[in-house]
Amino acid sequence: MNLTIDQIRGLFPVLHQEVHGKPLIYFDNAATTQKPKAVLDKLRSYYELDNSNIHRGAHTLADRATREYEQVRETVQNFIGAQESAEIIFTKGTTESINLVAQSFGRKFIEQGDEIIISTMEHHSNIVPWQMLCEEKGAILKIIPITDSGEIIFEEFERLLSTKTKLVSVVHASNALGTINPVKSIIEAAHRYGAKVLLDGAQSTSHLEINVVDLDCDFLAFSAHKLYGPTGLGILYGKRELLEAMPPFLGGGEMIKEVSFEKTTFNDIPFKFEAGTPNIADVIAFKPALDFITGLGKKSIKAHEDELLSYANDLLLPIKGVEPIGTAKEKVSVFSFIIKGMHPFDIGQMLDARGIAVRTGHHCTQPLMQRFGIEGTVRASFSVYNSKTEIETWAEAVARIAKIKNK
Amino acid sequence: MSIEEVQEEIVSEFEILGEDRESTIFYIMELGENLKEFPESQRKDENIIKGCQSKVWLTAEESDGKVHYLADSNTDITKGLISLLIRVLNLRTPEEIIHAELNFIDRIGMGNIIGSQRSNGLASMIKQMKLYAIAFQTKLNT
Numbered sequence: 001m002n003l004t005i006d007q008i009r010g011l012f013p014v015l016h017q018e019v020h021g022k023p024l025i026y027f028d029n030a031a032t033t034q035k036p037k038a039v040l041d042k043l044r045s046y047y048e049l050d051n052s053n054i055h056r057g058a059h060t061l062a063d064r065a066t067r068e069y070e071q072v073r074e075t076v077q078n079f080i081g082a083q084e085s086a087e088i089i090f091t092k093g094t095t096e097s098i099n100l101v102a103q104s105f106g107r108k109f110i111e112q113g114d115e116i117i118i119s120t121m122e123h124h125s126n127i128v129p130w131q132m133l134c135e136e137k138g139a140i141l142k143i144i145p146i147t148d149s150g151e152i153i154f155e156e157f158e159r160l161l162s163t164k165t166k167l168v169s170v171v172h173a174s175n176a177l178g179t180i181n182p183v184k185s186i187i188e189a190a191h192r193y194g195a196k197v198l199l200d201g202a203q204s205t206s207h208l209e210i211n212v213v214d215l216d217c218d219f220l221a222f223s224a225h226k227l228y229g230p231t232g233l234g235i236l237y238g239k240r241e242l243l244e245a246m247p248p249f250l251g252g253g254e255m256i257k258e259v260s261f262e263k264t265t266f267n268d269i270p271f272k273f274e275a276g277t278p279n280i281a282d283v284i285a286f287k288p289a290l291d292f293i294t295g296l297g298k299k300s301i302k303a304h305e306d307e308l309l310s311y312a313n314d315l316l317l318p319i320k321g322v323e324p325i326g327t328a329k330e331k332v333s334v335f336s337f338i339i340k341g342m343h344p345f346d347i348g349q350m351l352d353a354r355g356i357a358v359r360t361g362h363h364c365t366q367p368l369m370q371r372f373g374i375e376g377t378v379r380a381s382f383s384v385y386n387s388k389t390e391i392e393t394w395a396e397a398v399a400r401i402a403k404i405k406n407k
Numbered sequence: 408m409s410i411e412e413v414q415e416e417i418v419s420e421f422e423i424l425g426e427d428r429e430s431t432i433f434y435i436m437e438l439g440e441n442l443k444e445f446p447e448s449q450r451k452d453e454n455i456i457k458g459c460q461s462k463v464w465l466t467a468e469e470s471d472g473k474v475h476y477l478a479d480s481n482t483d484i485t486k487g488l489i490s491l492l493i494r495v496l497n498l499r500t501p502e503e504i505i506h507a508e509l510n511f512i513d514r515i516g517m518g519n520i521i522g523s524q525r526s527n528g529l530a531s532m533i534k535q536m537k538l539y540a541i542a543f544q545t546k547l548n549t
Contacts, residue, residue, distance in 0.1 A: 020428045021426070021428075342483065343460075343461065343481060343482035343483065344460070345460040345461055345482050345484070346436070346482050346483050346484045349432060349484055349521065349522065349525075350429065350432050350433075352522070353428035353429040353431075353432050354429060360460065361460050375481075376460070404433070404436070
């Protein structure tokens, strides 16, 4: 599917509005992406026509809803190249997916003295669950250091690996810097020591081609709302043999085979991990979002976003006072920066006055900010519906702001 | 000038700026430059009013029945906001401060200009300034 930028923008109702009298420029896509009309329509039509609880109803509506819900599991399976749909578990979001692994895999397989490796550039949601687990189990958390450009130091990572390493949990693409990590090599190295690998794919799945079989990752966690889908829905991919060996995360309906007061037997995967009525509507409305991405093709999405990022570099880097944070060679479309003498929060608010939405602060990566010796950054993150004209307007606004303290 | 008169003055200054949001924010930032130097020794945790992204340090002293405020922030917009509060409330009696109705904030539509995060911070600042006044009032009455 070849669409012009205007045609793509036409699919996203929210983009066509003014903020403070200026056309909205939405550069906060790493926080959440906007939703195409097809997703909104699906949400509405599900509630208008098919709403019912899934898997057990003996009536037509329940059957329709169940079929649509399970079809999305297959769409997600194909989207990430998983071998079977049973390896796809629906959760609330990336955070819950990671916590599920920490609680379930962790409870069963992590013991005292075992080691878990994460990197300096992790989001808090890929730090805190492991700290909690390590505290509980007496396990040790090891941190991969990074360079000044924001890249993992691979030799240091290899030095941390040992037979004590049980799990490596790393971000595929950094939310604060944009760095794309060499996950294939990380996985290969970890597997040589028998360690399992979880990839935090929250920022990578919308930009990069991902094939879990080819990568050979053991777990992949990501969120629908960063892939043009609804909020409140996440995915956990796990290899069948691992998911089968792991105990349930939450107890309740749907996840059981048989319950008596003496003993409960658990359902098969994926249902073992989906206790209670799931987020049916949002799962069903996720399909048009995935179809949108597949229709455009990740290659052309990435090419467009790369062009925006490189244009952002061209226009922002010459501005006096602007310092980029995160200058890795391989990046997704994130431009994080500070301006000398100015607080990111002030910059964000001044950009908002021009209708430009960016993120400011520590981006839930405080240890990473400490690594760079800063409190936070201003982060502009670009998506498929952003244009070069928008980059120009933004750059012009940044130049005007930077001038206040950098004459 | 009375508290009301200072507030009137601020409101008319903002009216001159008109609707352009960016110039209004630039103006608020400029106001921050009027703040008196904040002593480094007072930049400590017990004087912090913490917001989500910006920090404010506030101290107060009473002499001759008037309250002297000193404040600072790590962000320029917040500095501007504090300077407005100080302009209205500094060197007043605790009595005046306690009963002051700070209507200029709503009248210039500050909430809309600075957003909800900073509005909450602004409310905490006012609360802390009034708490100091209440403490001094109690001291003066005993």
